[in-house]
Amino acid sequence: MQNIVQDISYNVSDSGFYGEFGGAYIPEMLYANVEELRRKYLIIINEPEFQMEFNDLLRDYVGRPSPLYLAKTLSAHFGANIYLKREDLNHTGAHKINNTIGQILLAKRLGKKRIIAETGAGQHGVATATVCALMKLECVVYMGSVDIVRQAPNVARMQMLGATVVPAESGSKTLKDATNEAIRDWINNAETTHYIIGSAIGPHPYPDMVTRFQSIISEEIMWQIQEKTGKKYPDYVVACVGGGSNAAGAFYHFLNNDKVKLILAEAAGKGVNSGHSAATSILGSKGIIHGCMTLLMQTEDGQIIEPYSLSAGLDYPGIGPLHAHLIKTGRAKVYAATDNEAMLSVIDLSRGEGIIPALESAHALAILGEIGLKKQDNVVVCLSGRGDKDLTTYLQYIEKNNIKL
Numbered sequence: 001m002q003n004i005v006q007d008i009s010y011n012v013s014d015s016g017f018y019g020e021f022g023g024a025y026i027p028e029m030l031y032a033n034v035e036e037l038r039r040k041y042l043i044i045i046n047e048p049e050f051q052m053e054f055n056d057l058l059r060d061y062v063g064r065p066s067p068l069y070l071a072k073t074l075s076a077h078f079g080a081n082i083y084l085k086r087e088d089l090n091h092t093g094a095h096k097i098n099n100t101i102g103q104i105l106l107a108k109r110l111g112k113k114r115i116i117a118e119t120g121a122g123q124h125g126v127a128t129a130t131v132c133a134l135m136k137l138e139c140v141v142y143m144g145s146v147d148i149v150r151q152a153p154n155v156a157r158m159q160m161l162g163a164t165v166v167p168a169e170s171g172s173k174t175l176k177d178a179t180n181e182a183i184r185d186w187i188n189n190a191e192t193t194h195y196i197i198g199s200a201i202g203p204h205p206y207p208d209m210v211t212r213f214q215s216i217i218s219e220e221i222m223w224q225i226q227e228k229t230g231k232k233y234p235d236y237v238v239a240c241v242g243g244g245s246n247a248a249g250a251f252y253h254f255l256n257n258d259k260v261k262l263i264l265a266e267a268a269g270k271g272v273n274s275g276h277s278a279a280t281s282i283l284g285s286k287g288i289i290h291g292c293m294t295l296l297m298q299t300e301d302g303q304i305i306e307p308y309s310l311s312a313g314l315d316y317p318g319i320g321p322l323h324a325h326l327i328k329t330g331r332a333k334v335y336a337a338t339d340n341e342a343m344l345s346v347i348d349l350s351r352g353e354g355i356i357p358a359l360e361s362a363h364a365l366a367i368l369g370e371i372g373l374k375k376q377d378n379v380v381v382c383l384s385g386r387g388d389k390d391l392t393t394y395l396q397y398i399e400k401n402n403i404k405l
């Protein structure tokens with residue numbers, strides 16, 4: 001037990017902070033809603049009946065536990081034992097469903113009739129539309145019009161599920177702009193509506209709430225790694241980071257065990273210094289975005305710098321406050337992968353293991369060569385989603401860049 005770090009807390013404080021990051025910076029109109037959520041969320045999610053319904057749905061509806069798979073070709077390539085945490089096998093194709101199930105159960109208990117959400121890659125929109133169909137609640141999803149084009153299959157899925165998809169036309173017409181529209185809707189409909197935020201971002205208690213719902217990932221990794229290796233914990237946990245929910249969930253039960261190295265993979269886009277990047281931890285500085293104090297890409301006078309990544313799910317100018325804190329304290333290390341590096345990892349995993357990953361997840365694979373792995377290391381990579389939604393992007397990229405398969 002001497003490995004447990006005692007001096008720095010990586011869990012949220014009562015006032016909603018992770019060190020200097022977090023908090024709830026919200027307009028007056030949302031205060032009552034967010035305050036109600038803050039007062040009730042832990043009470044509700046710790047009720048035995050809630051836990052039972054949540055766990056039953058995760059098992060029978062989502063298909064959990066998701067497997068932990070020893071990827072032999074990848075392991076040989078990187079010279080370490082690479083285990084993939086297969087969130088890509090979840091119902092709807094990514095980790096997002098863990099959180100939307102938790103939040104819809106919470107929304108029902110709060111008596112809400114209407115659900116709104118923002119989405120980038122469309123995975124969170126699909127996961128939200130899915131649980132709204134399941135629970136028969138009205139669903140409105142905001143999505144940047146650029147993302148509507150590059151993630152068309154997910155738009156069709158949301159429509160099939162009965163959701164209304166509303167295009168966001170401002171700014172770069174991507175995730176940040178969709179989030180702005182969703183917040184505007186919420187302000188106008190605060191009493192009837194629950195906003196299901198899809199990542200470990202937003203005002204307190206969202207980052208902690210989303211992290212807890214996603215922590216099923218590390219809860220499973222703990223017993224699965226023991227089953228597979230006889231060791232109590234992995235040497236590394238690696239995850240891509242947009243807002244930070246799959247990483248937060250994969251890290252959660254290891255946060256206070258400093259024997260487990262925590263690695264984040266950001267989207268460098270066309271290169272960290274190219275002016276077309278979403279590498280928030282490198283390019284960002286402290287500021288407020290979408291209700292919390294965190295690291296974000298901004299100009300000197302506080303204007304948000306438009307992020308860029310080929311991957312819609314990582315194309316966000318901020319990072320969750322937990323991750324800002326993990327990076328600031330040195331608990332987690334960040335590496336950045338370019339579009340091109342991520343694409344090459346997509347091809348390697350498809351050809352080498354027969355698994356077509358989401359472009360987001362491929363960023364976590366693309367940085368494995370940089371972290372200094374040793375032969376006996378057990379490395380868990382969170383494979384956050386599957387690549388079906390990205391197939392058009394993949395084929396176009398391969399053709400345009402003359403990549404030989």
Ligand SMILES: *Cc1c(COP(=O)(O)O)cnc(C)c1O
Pocket residue numbers: 094095096121123124198199200240241242243244245246247313314358360361384385386
């Ligand atoms: C949404 C998404 C991400 C990025 O979101 P996080 O909150 O950082 O996890 C990563 N991978 C996939 C497959 C996604 O759908």
